Amino acid sequence: MFLKTTxxxxxxxxILLINVYxxxxxxxxxxxxxxxxxILEEIRTLESIKTPSSVLGVSxxxxxxxIRVATxxxxxxxxxxxxxxxxxxxxxxxxxxxxxxxxxxxISMQESxxxxxxxxxxxxxxxxxxxxxxxxxxxxxxxxIETVSKGLKENYIDRGLISAxxxxxxxxxxxxxxxxxGVETFLKILE
Numbered sequence: 001m002f003l004k005t006t007x008x009x010x011x012x013x014x015i016l017l018i019n020v021y022x023x024x025x026x027x028x029x030x031x032x033x034x035x036x037x038x039i040l041e042e043i044r045t046l047e048s049i050k051t052p053s054s055v056l057g058v059s060x061x062x063x064x065x066x067i068r069v070a071t072x073x074x075x076x077x078x079x080x081x082x083x084x085x086x087x088x089x090x091x092x093x094x095x096x097x098x099x100x101x102x103x104x105x106x107i108s109m110q111e112s113x114x115x116x117x118x119x120x121x122x123x124x125x126x127x128x129x130x131x132x133x134x135x136x137x138x139x140x141x142x143x144x145i146e147t148v149s150k151g152l153k154e155n156y157i158d159r160g161l162i163s164a165x166x167x168x169x170x171x172x173x174x175x176x177x178x179x180x181x182g183v184e185t186f187l188k189i190l191e
Contacts, residue, residue: 068091068094068101069087069088069091071190072087072090072091072101072105072190073087075105075189075190076105076114079109079113079114079116080114080116081108081113081114081115081116082115082116082141083105083108083114083115083125083141086141086142086145089141089142089145090104090105090145090149093145093146093149093150094149096149097149097150097152097153098153098157099149099152099153099157100187102186102187102190102191103152103183103187104126104145104148104149104152105186105190106164106183106184106186106187106190107126107127107148107152107171107183108125108126109182109183109186110179110182110183110186111125111126111127112124112125112126112127115141119135119137121137122135122136122137122138123137123138123139123140123141123143123144124136124137124138124144125141125144126144126148127172128144128147128148128151152167155170156170156171163180164179164180164181164183164184164187165177165180167180167183168180168183
C-alpha cells in the first residue's frame with residue numbers, strides 16, 4: 001500500500017510541476033505578446049501620421065503633436081522609463097512654454113537615465129534644485145514636468161540661453177562640458 005501511495009504521489013507531483021511550468025511559460029508568452037502589441041501600435045501611429053494628406057480633417061499641428069508623442073513613447077520604452085506614460089504631457093508642456101519638445105526628455109536622460117535613477121519619492125528626473133543635501137521633490141511627474149518646462153523657459157530660454165552649452169553654464173556650472181555633450185547627443189537621437 002505504501003508503495004502505491006508513493007507512486008501516486010510521485011505522479012501527482014510530476015503532473016503538478018508540468019502544469020506550473022506550462023502556466024509560467026504561457027504567462028511569459030502573453031507578456032511578450034503584450035509588449036509586441038504596444039510596439040506595433042506605436043509603429044502604426046507613426047506610419048499613419050507621416051503625411052498630413054493621409055488623415056483628413058486633422059490639422060498639421062495635431063499631426064505634429066501625435067508624431068512627437070509617438071517619438072517620445074518609443075524613446076522612453078527603449079529606455080524602460082516611467083516617463084513613457086507622460087509623453088503627451090511633455091509635448092503639451094513644451095507647446096505651452098514654446099520649448100523644443102525634445103529638451104525636457106534629453107535633460108532627463110542626462111540627469112537620471114530617463115528617471116531610472118532619482119532620489120526616492122521625488123519624481124525629479126532633471127536634477128532640478130538638487131545640490132548638496134538639498135533635493136527638490138515633486139508630488140507627481142506632471143508637476144515636475146510643468147515646473148521644469150516653465151523654469152527652462154523663464155530662467156534660460158527667455159534669457160538667451162538657448163544652446164545646451166549655454167544652458168549648462170547656469171544649470172550645472174561645475175560641468176566640464178560633458179553635460180552639454182550628453183544633452184546634445186540625446187537631442188539628436190530624438191530627432
